[in-house]
Amino acid sequence: MLMKNTTVKRQIVWGDLDSLGIVFYPHYYKWIDASGHVFFKSLNLTLGSLWKERRIIFGLLETGCRYHLPGRYNEWIEIVTYIDDISDKVVLLRHDISRLSDRALMVKGFEKRICLDVSDPLKFKAIDIPHDIRTILSKAQSHK
């Protein structure tokens, strides 16, 4: 992979499973969200400080997952996160989840995040990604 990416490893635990003994799918979204935070942090863009210092968040526009293989108890998985696309207001993160033991693909997820001004906590407003942040994101996308 040429673009910048981050990898998060985790183990599937009892509480992640449903009655069939496979991962209950909303958990994948929790893990994806956490991996997105790790990715932004790797670019020195902590979502917490963007919010506190600049009143900006990258809010959710759309999320999705395709399920290839069910996750099971005690399996180690890894989530690889990278930027697939950037436009004026929106950044598209991909999250590929695979089983560590054999690298089999389990889930392909994405998050479309839009740049929001949250100065007014009750009315978020879409804005262009500020220039300095856009530069960082573009570099991460085309990282070589």
Place this chain on the structure above:
Amino acid sequence: MLMKNTTVKRQIVWGDLDSLGIVFYPHYYKWIDASGHVFFKSLNLTLGSLWKERRIIFGLLETGCRYHLPGRYNEWIEIVTYIDDISDKVVLLRHDISRLSDRALMVKGFEKRICLDVSDPLKFKAIDIPHDIRTILSKAQSHK
């Protein structure tokens, strides 16, 4: 709406919120999943008994959500669930989540569920939707 649909109402609670005071998005998927179960049950297709009696489940192929409006503390929401498409193996459920107070659309979600034979709990196999179930689903889709 001409097709059969079910409606689930629920109130957003403290534990659904993130640090910004808005719903943490994986919760929408939990609610969508629960609403899918209610929908199947309304067709006398309890997912639990399909599994126990016929070794069939409608497993997840793909899920997704588009976010239009953030959910906030104490708001009542409703989730309307219906079938949008059926093919040999796959049924597409839509879940429209709106705010009860003003009917504003909050989230549009979907689940693509594929018919699986789970006789072997460690190896699920995609199969055609059995004829009797397909008839029930088709009727629900074109319900007038």
Place this chain on the structure above:
Amino acid sequence: MLMKNTTVKRQIVWGDLDSLGIVFYPHYYKWIDASGHVFFKSLNLTLGSLWKERRIIFGLLETGCRYHLPGRYNEWIEIVTYIDDISDKVVLLRHDISRLSDRALMVKGFEKRICLDVSDPLKFKAIDIPHDIRTILSKAQSHK
């Protein structure tokens, strides 16, 4: 019961279950927390407005549950919440969870909540429960 109490009803859904087909226990705490909010609201003490208007929250000191009967798919349960004890800084909430069909007791839970001044979001400070709130809570405890 002589004291004021509130009742919340809910149905156990697929996503609440573990691999054994019974409720994964951290969910009981989510439901208990939500029922506590309903109880405070019934006293016109919305936790949200206490926080926003008076910079007070009733933070957690201790929680616990005893499990009498496992919860299963599709069962309707009810959670009855009431005050069992009040001291200068602390209020003890009880939450009795039972199965609706036969009133069998499933879980007995409690939350010990302490009155906190959260003016400084990074350093919470225990304080005496303000007089007006204490009056409301005492009345709820001895309600006839």
Place this chain on the structure above:
Amino acid sequence: MLMKNTTVKRQIVWGDLDSLGIVFYPHYYKWIDASGHVFFKSLNLTLGSLWKERRIIFGLLETGCRYHLPGRYNEWIEIVTYIDDISDKVVLLRHDISRLSDRALMVKGFEKRICLDVSDPLKFKAIDIPHDIRTILSKAQSHK
């Protein structure tokens, strides 16, 4: 500590927080449950295989937590798990959660788990802890 113990490290993520920016408490129970599994596994008592091979589980009788310090975004925590007491049917696990940066105690949790025969999935029955398992647990408790 003289007794056998296991340590699990994890980082607090965005999705663990509530509106106050502190960990929503039911998450501690999820982490505690997962740490209990790690502990049992360290004794070669995988809860999954006990269930599948011997139809035994260590079900929950009681759980509880005392909260000393709120967990916040991005903090690394560690959960140390050990056996505090064993009786004929019951084992008491303690879980001490502390902040990695300064070892400050955040939460003291426990799980009282009772040995259950789950041959009949709809009617669990308390039994004495089988001799071989009891030996393993006793050794872990008094480990030097």
